[in-house]
Amino acid sequence: MAVLPRLKMLLLCNNRVSRIADRLGAAFPNLETLVLTNNALSALKELEPLAALPTITSLSLVDNPVSLRLNGADDGLLFTRSRLRGHHKPPPEPTFLHSTCLGNA
Numbered sequence: 001m002a003v004l005p006r007l008k009m010l011l012l013c014n015n016r017v018s019r020i021a022d023r024l025g026a027a028f029p030n031l032e033t034l035v036l037t038n039n040a041l042s043a044l045k046e047l048e049p050l051a052a053l054p055t056i057t058s059l060s061l062v063d064n065p066v067s068l069r070l071n072g073a074d075d076g077l078l079f080t081r082s083r084l085r086g087h088h089k090p091p092p093e094p095t096f097l098h099s100t101c102l103g104n105a
Helices: 044-052 065-071
Strands: 010-011 034-035 059-060
Touching: 044 065
Parallel strands: 010 034, 034 059
Antiparallel strands: none
């Protein structure tokens, strides 16, 4: 996998993503925002590689089967770096990323 150190935001909406590569953190060392709206992530285990993203501040899992397992609703999720690393205290004044990807208004 190529290393893209300048990449800060990655939009992967509507791509049938069903798993996340283990080396994602090494490939995108400065990634802050990852939008995975309307994909096929269905198991919590599939999200474990996200903990290796050292600078991530927000993650959208809107319209993924796993979002139902995480909070009981499919209206959108925001994770902070601390939550991805296993701390379950929600961020102050959370902001939700909604399904506003191109072609999915």
